[in-house]
Amino acid sequence: MSNGAEHANHRTKDTETEGYRPDRLPQTLRLIQRAGTVEASFRFGSGAVPDTVVPRGGFRAVGLRWEGTFAEAGQGAIRPLQAQMIARIGEVSDAIEADTLVCVSFTREGGFVHYIAVQVREDAPVPEGMHDFSLETANYLYCRKGETDAVEDVYAHAFSLMGERGFAHDRGIHVELHSRGWLADRPYAMDIYLPVVPL
Template sequence: MSYEIVTLPAYRTVGLKWVGTFSEIVPNLKNVIQQVKDCADEVGNKINPHVLLGLSYHVIENGFVHYSVYQVSEEQEIPDGMIELRVPEWTYVKTTHCKGEDVQKTYTDLHQWLFNSDYTAYKEAGVVYYDLNMPIKHEHYPVDHDPNHPHFDIYIPIVKK
């Protein structure tokens, strides 16, 4: 695996929010992701129409808050039933999960890299996280990816130790 340190400027997103436990992921989270894909035409001012973002925040016990969203311009109105989320400028460690590989192994390797690096996962002040190793996970999926054999980029916000 290769790892790259990147800083992404702040950006605006529009899409759907899901809150649930790990046991509720299937089929609930997959349904939310599909709903966002089905409504993609309602989001006309996408910055990168070929990438669907999965932004996860581990702020509930045994689960997380997930935003299935598109990055959009400031001109984009929020379609009915959708929400807006603004992501601040952060520095990330970026890696890629390749099709056919084990997702759990990809994250285990990333955790090991973080442990051995000069960085630690970023945690927003005043927020309680239930996954202290990677409390915030951003995944960038090609919109046409195969959910049974996914490939995607992973971005974990980081700070120097």
């Protein structure tokens, strides 16, 4: 893996997601996981039922990394990264679900780290200028943003649902799935997965 690798598992120390492990989750959440028939992969438009907690398998991804504040992101600072990643997808070998862009954010004090990436096999190389990261299997609240929905409204709805159902957002991780044809300056649909733990 590259020097810029991020891990949401127990193998790596001192990363922004160290300690995010399914074996540490309370029994009630593991029961939700077992209730799912199969751990599905992250795929845009996978057909999951919106506003439900669903298990999703872990993955490794390769892509471009951005770090900054929420204000900078709101002013469009991430958009150039989106165009660059779409143009460079062909450089990523061993891509899985190559038509799905996986955008993952790790919240930090004062801002966040954001990746626009594609899922890859464990031994896939990392192209020059890109980074890799991984997430382990977890349970997520899934919400769907339609083409005409405001992103802020969908997130507000998701956090309201969490509170109503006795869950908390785990470690500030956000997973957003887009189609490869996504353009942020045009109407677009998006799948949002937020890892949850019981309150």
